[in-house]
Each structure stands twice: as structure tokens, then as C-alpha cells.
Amino acid sequence: MSRIVVDPITRIEGHLRVEAEVDGGKITDAWSSCTMWRGIEKILNGRDPRDAWYFTQRICGVCTTVHAMASVRAVENALGIEPPLNAQIIRNLIQASQFVHDHVVHFYHLHALDWVDVVSALDADPSATAELAQSISTYPRSSPTYFAQVRDRLANFVAAGRLGPFTNGYWGHPAYRLPPEGNLLAVSHYLDALEFQRKYVEIHAILGGKNPHLQTYLVGGMAVPIDPNSQNAINAGTIGRLRGLLREGLDFVTQAYIPDLLLVASFYTDWAAIGGGLGNYMSFGDFPHGNKNPSTDPDNLFLPRGIVLGKDLGTVHPMDPGKIAEYVSHSWYTYEAGDDVALPPLEGETTPNYTGPEPPFEFLDTDAKYSWLKSPRYDDTPMEVGPLARMLVAYAAGHERVVELVDAVLSKLGVGAEALFSTLGRTAARGIETQVLAEYSLDLLDTLAANIAGGDLRIHNGELWDPKDWPAEASGFGMHEAPRGSLSHWVRIANGEIAGYQAVVPSTWNAGPRDANGRRGAYEAALLDTPMADPAQPLEILRTVHSFDPCMACAAHVLDKDGNPVVEVQVL
């Protein structure tokens, strides 16, 4: 038995540490710890609720947009504001393109190097690589010359003696299985995807002024004006440019991402039986049709709301926001009523209480508190959230396009539906979702254009913009599906100011520590039984953890109800 530590887990957002026990070439236990906290809750208290989206957006710059979206929905829900249809469609468009951008970057730049050996690509034959590429896709950059160029660039880079971001990678690790040609193909698209994501995100600059951290959200709508007869508003030219960018996105997903995903997966089908974890999946659902707030109108969504329990795809259980609660038994916080209770978000407390070892340290005391994350539970049950959860709920609910694509991928890989509950299933579901949303984004643009053509130029509902018109007290919540999973913001407003703000975040659901009953979170459960070829080079841990696409800055924001004074922190 040996205990290994991977800290930092890289190629993620934020600061994540995994400790694991390895025995007989397998992981026998695992602990997931977030090692950063900022305390944005204290910072929000007393501020203007109309500013909250701008503050909460800074919870994360990778999932930029998602906390802004959840925040405006929470404040709108509290105050009873409905945005105009145009604003809702623009929000959906921003969200759908965020999914496409974020998932592409995850696959190529954060996750691919877990499966792709960059150095092996040097041994590839460019002609054979071109044949391989042309056999799986119509992606235009597929000539022997193109692959020879990439290989030569790479060779020159390696020969210069500086590997830059590829320094100390696990090159040559026995768990890498792609042939050199597969590796060269993937590395080529790694570079192409860097260019693609830079250009594609111009959608966000058009609709949001800039990316990261778009700046056109408003409580009550959006600040990007619409006027077919103005050069300073969304007009026919803007819509044409958006259409071009969205089409390029769909092309890249269809011609590069999906074929590459299937190619890589076909060499790693054993990972369809590894990393399954909890088996419980939750989705809040999202992409509202019409202009109702999806938080309280769950029946009118493009991606459905629901829960799949115990890997049973035969039943979609309803999801009730009132059943969410959080433990701090193994988190560096204290509850007034004791650390073994679970509190619902609107009654939540955030009193930091660091009891970990004094830095610098080697190991955490995982029998005690060991993370800056809380442990959220639904109906006292741990849940996995994210693309796999969304696709499983949609599949079980009979979402036509999702069913079609999931079945096609399973058939292509020659595996059954049980393969979905795995590390590979998580990675495949993310690709399927990207395809679904890249297609849907073009429908959204058509809907926007049709609405404008009908004469509707409204982008903001200003009836309750002035805080003088608000009730003395109000509270509400905003639900949202972020690329990494189910996100909810909860706000209390008193006398025009924020009196309490809470967020329960996707990576908190997935990366949180054990609860009062010792039940593991999703990462911890998924790592059990993972084979380890060489514990000194923990590539397999990265595969499963990366399949969740961790975002730790999000997870550890932890927002507070009423800004209680922080108690004395103990440094041992």
C-alpha cells in the first residue's frame, strides 16, 4: 500500500489536490481537496443586487458567463422580473456558444494529453496520417504535406531542447495506446483548435463586448441593443457574421472534434468500464423556450430537468430545488448547529475554520477536515453533474437528437449503454452535447432573426430597474446548466441591498469531500479501482479527474447568507 499525492492537478481551472492509496496496482481509496478560497460572499453583502452578476462572474474566468447568467436569473426571480424574448434568446446564444467553446478547449487542450503522446507523434508517417484522417472525416486540412509540416515543427521544437508546456509530461507511459499517426493527427488538431477557439469566441465579443468576462448582462435583459437601422446595434450584418461563426463552430465539431473523439475512444474502450463512480446523475435542464425564468418553469426547456438514480435509464425522477443541502463535516468551515448537519442554501452558513496542517505540508489529515469545498447533497444523496448527467437525463427522457447521437456513438464504438457510466462515457457525452448545441445555436439565431423581423426590438424590461420600486424584502434563486453541470444561485435582498447570497456550484457537487455519513463525492467515488501502471506517474488519475473537467475557483467560491463575522482560524 502506498499513498500518493497529485498536487497541483494541472490542465484544470484552479487549485485541486488528490491524495490516493494504491494497492496491488489499483486505487483503493481517494480524497479530493480544493486548496484555495477567496470569500466572495463577504464581499457581496450590502452591494447593489444589479451589480451581483458582474461580481459573481469573477468566480470563474473559464466558465465565464455562467455565474453572470445564474445571478441575473436569481435576482429576476426574487424581484419578479421577466426579460424580453430577445434578451432570453441572446442569453441562450451566448450560453450555447460557451458550451461549444469550453468543451472544444477541454477536449483538445485540457484532456487530450491524457490520451495522446506528443513525443510519439514524431515517429508518424505523414502519408499514413493523411490516410487515417481522410478515412474518418472530411476535415479539409488532411494532406500529407500538412501533417509533414506539423511533424517537422514539432521535431524542430523538441530538438531545440526546450519542451515548454510539454516539459516533464508522461511521454512513453505504458498507458498511452494511440499509434504514432493517431498522435500526430491529435497534435495537429490541438494546434488547429487553439486557432479555432480564438476566432469562434468573437461571437461573445459581438454579443458581450469581450471574452473572457462578457459585459452586457443586465438584471431585466441585456445591454446589447437591437436595431436593423443602426450601425451601433445588432442588425442584419451582425446576424450574418454570427451565422458564419456559428457555422464554423458546427463544422469544426462535426469534422474534427467528433471524429477525433471516436478515434481516440476506439483505442481506449477499456476505460468504458473504469471511473463510473456514484451512478446518480442530476440535471437542472436549461435553454428556455420563450421568456420565462427556467428556474421556476422547468417544463419548457431544450435540455430537460431531472435525475437518474442508480444507473437506471428507465426512469427520470423529478428534481425539486428544495431538496438541496450542504455538509461541512470534512470542509474547513463550521456550522453553528454542529458540523454533522446539512443546511439548505438559503439557511447556509460560511464560517471558515482551517484545521489543516501548517504549510508547507506533505499530506492532509483526511480523517478530519481536508478541503475548502462543502459537500452538496440532493435528498441526502451524492450526485454527479455535468455533460454526462445532462445527456443521460435527456436520453432517458427521450430527447430525440440526444438519443440519436448517443446510440450512434455506442454503435460506432461497439459498446452497450452501460459503457456510458464511466470515464470514457463522460468524455464522450461532452462531445455529443457539443454537437447537439452547435446545431441548436443556429436554430437560436434563426429564432432571434425571426423575432426581430416581426418588429420586436426590446432587449430590456426596465419596469423594476429602479430599486425604489422594489419590495423591502425579497428572495429568489436562479438555476442554470453550466458546461460543468448544475449551478444555482440563491439571493436575499433587503432594502435594495444584497442581504445574503449563496451559490451551489457544479464542481462542488463533483469534487466535494466526504459528508457526515462518510459518503464520497463524485471524484472520490470515480477514482476507486482505477488501475495504476506506475504510481510515480499518475496518468490514470488525471484521466478520470479530467473527464469531469474540474473548475475549482467555481467550486470554492462558497457564498454566505448574511456575512457572519469570521471566527478565529486555527493554524495548527
Place this chain on the structure above:
Amino acid sequence: MLETDTRRDSIVESLLARGVTRRRFLEFCAATTAILALPVTYEARIAEALETAEKPTLVWLEFQDCAGNSESFLRARDPGVADIVLDILSVDYHETIMAAAGHQAEAAREEAIARGGHIVVVEGSVPTAHGGVYCTIGGKTAQQILAETVQGAAAVINTGTCSAYGGIPAAAPNPTGAVGVPELVSGVPVVNLPGCPMNVDNLTATIVHYLTFGALPATDGVGRPLFAYGERIHDHCERRAHFDAGQFALEWGDEGHRKGWCLYKMGCKGPSTFHNCPSQRWNGGTSWPIGAGHGCVGCSEPFFWDTMTPIYGRLPAPPGFGVTTSLEKIGAGIVGLTALGFGAHGVAKAVQRKRGGDAVQTPVEIDRSALRTGSDEEGGER
């Protein structure tokens, strides 16, 4: 582990070997000369410097961050991020993109420090309260890692308002005692590229400036390069003519808003913010916040989270056409650390608040009711 020889090549050799044409390289030099506001004659000097410079090692540290500046870095164009990462710099440590993890990742950082002469980029603030337990990596605190990594460094570049000034974690009441890097580092040249996040064009230009002239660019009183932060947004705003003509958007989506009139009355902080957004714009010059219809929030100003909020509160100004003169004075007053607020009481509180140290025991409250006065009642109607 892969064996490599130790031959180093120049940036331009590396670019040419990767198939970047000489013409494209010269175009990049021209574009950078423009960002840096240098005379055209400097294009040749930049090209020459890049042709002879060795690839510098870059170590990118993330502390109390949101990775927004890393994402901005990924949006680089001309040269694109692939060119920067593979050819212009040797990015030996960057948690968000590097292949290695855990011990192997930390070893890469240690090797870079041992070689020395590296450029350190920092993203995110550094928590100092309670022994720094609010941010650890590999079991070490952010403060420990920062102190280790700047040893022997050639320069420190702070990307974003958090690493420059403390940013959102340091906003009142600063629960973790977060501070900016300049408060902790001495003996190494430091430059601040604030913004939320920073615009990657300014990072590229700063690096090229360093490679070309062997020194960091000249800065203002709060450490920002004059080439990017020397002018007020208001002075170069495409909507300035509407301000001068008294044409203002008064409601979101009204005629003035649709026609691109001035957003001053919707809370725009452009008159008191120093940044090259209007000329440089974002995401390949596609747009920028004011261009998309929302006012400037002042994100490149130190402590803007406390001094520029509420976001939709209007900057103080006298009525009528005297507005221009008054705003010039206001703008000039904040070149230094002074921040502009929405009432004398709020500003005084904001500037007085204690940063760093044990914020938990000395929470400083900002009187937000005071911040709100002086908003809508002031400023002239058109």
C-alpha cells in the same frame, strides 16, 4: 523522460522553421510597434531584436484567480497563442495548459528558477491572512511559491487587477487578507497589466518591448505601462462626440442606446478609467464593452471593486456643457492611487481601508449608502 539537447534557437529561427513566413513575422512587428505607440522606424529594431533574442523562459503562477487572464492569453492573435507558446517563449510552467502534474509540474518550475533570468507572470491575488492557508499548491502557500519563483527572475508581469492590486478578493472586507504582488516583491522589475481580465494584446506588446529594449516599458504611478494605460477611455471613446453634443442613452434599448449615444448616464466609468480599450478593442478587434452597449466598469483602476461601484451609479458632474471640463479635472486627479467614488465619504473610506494583514480582525466596512448618493441627481439633462 525525453532526452533533449541543450541547443537554444532564436525566436525568429523557431518561427521560420514552423512555417511562419518572414512577411507575417514583419507584419507582427509592425502591429506591435503600433500597440506600443512607437514611431514606424522601430519596426526594424523590433524585428532585429527578435531575430537575435533567445527564447526567454516564462513561469506563469496562478494564485487566488479565476483563470480569466489565462483564458485571455489563449485568445492571443498575431502571433497566435500557439506561436507564443511554442516559439516566442518557453512556457515551462503554466498550470492550466502544462502536460505535467503534481511533483513533475513543480519540478519544471524549480528547474526554470534554477536556470534564472526567467519572466514571471502572475495571475490572482496572494492571501496573507492566517499564514496564507487560503491558497496552497503542492502543500506550499502562494506567498512561499511567489518568494521562491521571483528569485533570479528578470521581470515580473502582473496580469489582471487581482495580481496587480489585490482585485476582487481584496474588495472590502477582504476576508483572506489578499494583496497584489507589488506589495510582496522587491528587487525585481515589476509591471502591472490590470483589467478584468487583462487584454492579451498588451501582454504580447509588453513582452516584445522587453525583448527589444531589454527593459520593461515606462509606467504611470500605479505601475501600468503608459503605452496601454496612458490615456483615458473617455478621451478616445467612439461615443465621445455624443457626450460633447449632450446625446445620452437614458434607458436600455431606447433610441439613444440603439444609436450608439453616450453611456455616461447609464453609469459608464470611461471618464475616470485609463486603458486602451477604445483603440485596441477585444478579441481580434471585434468589439469592446462600450461598443456592445454597456458602460465601462473601470476594471483597470486599482480597487475599482470598491471605488467604481455601484456599476450603474453615475459619476459626479455638474449640469450642462461644463461637464467636459469637470471630467478632465476628475480624470487627472486619479492618475495616482487616488480613486474616484460617488461621494466624498465613500471615497475616503475606500482609500483608508486597510489592505493585507489580518483582515479578519480588522474588517473595514464601506458605507454603501454614501456611495449611492451623488448618482442620478447629478449631471445635466441634455
